[in-house]
Amino acid sequence: MKSRITKRFELLQAKQEKALITYITAGDPDLNTTQQLVLEMEKAGADIIELGIPYSDPLADGPVIQRASQRALAGGANIDTIFQLVESIRRDTEIPLVFLVYFNCVFKYGLERFLNKCHRKGIDGLVIPDLPLEERSELQNMMQQYAIDLIPLVAPTSEERIKKIVANASGFVYCVSSMGVTGKRNSFDVDLAGFVDKVKKHTNIPAALGFGISTPETVEKLKNQCDGLIVGSAIIEKIEEGLKDNTITENVCSFVKKLDEAKNIA
Numbered sequence: 392m393k394s395r396i397t398k399r400f401e402l403l404q405a406k407q408e409k410a411l412i413t414y415i416t417a418g419d420p421d422l423n424t425t426q427q428l429v430l431e432m433e434k435a436g437a438d439i440i441e442l443g444i445p446y447s448d449p450l451a452d453g454p455v456i457q458r459a460s461q462r463a464l465a466g467g468a469n470i471d472t473i474f475q476l477v478e479s480i481r482r483d484t485e486i487p488l489v490f491l492v493y494f495n496c497v498f499k500y501g502l503e504r505f506l507n508k509c510h511r512k513g514i515d516g517l518v519i520p521d522l523p524l525e526e527r528s529e530l531q532n533m534m535q536q537y538a539i540d541l542i543p544l545v546a547p548t549s550e551e552r553i554k555k556i557v558a559n560a561s562g563f564v565y566c567v568s569s570m571g572v573t574g575k576r577n578s579f580d581v582d583l584a585g586f587v588d589k590v591k592k593h594t595n596i597p598a599a600l601g602f603g604i605s606t607p608e609t610v611e612k613l614k615n616q617c618d619g620l621i622v623g624s625a626i627i628e629k630i631e632e633g634l635k636d637n638t639i640t641e642n643v644c645s646f647v648k649k650l651d652e653a654k655n656i657a
């Protein structure tokens with residue numbers, strides 16, 4: 392069975408369009424806002440939405456995403472309330488939804504129980520930044536039963552491992568633009584086109600670029616080098632700007648619209 396993610400990429404590829412993938416942390420600053428943001432970001436042009444499950448020890452998260460996690464945890468978000476949120480979001484939209492979740496959360500919840508809930512509530516894919524390659528196959532086998540994509544993260548340094556990492560992957564490959572944690576970059580030091588080409592030698596599924604993409608200009612510059620672009624920290628900053636005067640949705644959506652326009656420039 393094809394996941395919503397695969398179907399969405401097929402639809403976009405038929406139109407020769409790239410995917411705009413937006414990240415927010417679930418429950419930042421509260422669950423109602425997350426629900427509203429998902430629905431409004433879709434209208435503004437997001438094709439796939441990544442929802443972060445807030446976690447107290449997030450090794451790959453930069454300062455902006457860490458602040459989002461702290462707000463979400465302070466606001467009382469946890470895996471169960473986030474599953475309720477997803478159920479509620481699914482009444483209104485078929486947009487592909489991906490959880491960004493640390494393995495410890497999944498493990499503590501129970502692998503089978505977690506996957507079963509994801510399946511029932513309407514989650515289409517998982518990105519698990521700290522899942523070691525060696526432990527992946529067990530989870531991957533379980534996920535196939537539930538038609539949930541395990542989206543691998545590939546970094547430019549893991550060249551020899553790229554082949555192994557993307558083997559049997561489904562959904563898309565998350566190509567990390569540069570080493571380090573999430574958040575803004577002043578420049579990208581690797582040859583991203585070459586990196587994506589290497590990934591594509593070993594898999595037929597779409598490749599999306601993320602980490603440090605923070606402006607419409609960067610989206611426009613990178614869009615021809617990949618199948619999708621992932622933006623996280625820059626969106627969280629729009630949430631933070633909107634916190635003071637209650638303009639979160641407007642701030643985020645006008646930014647997402649600009650990103651969407653940038654990816655569609657011919």
Ligand SMILES: O=P(O)(O)OC[C@@H](O)[C@@H](O)c1c[nH]c2ccccc12
Binds near residue numbers: 451456601602605621
């Ligand atoms: O914030 P950035 O630089 O725009 O990158 C997206 C990223 O935040 C999001 O996908 C993400 C949030 N937490 C992560 C942990 C690992 C990998 C990726 C992520």
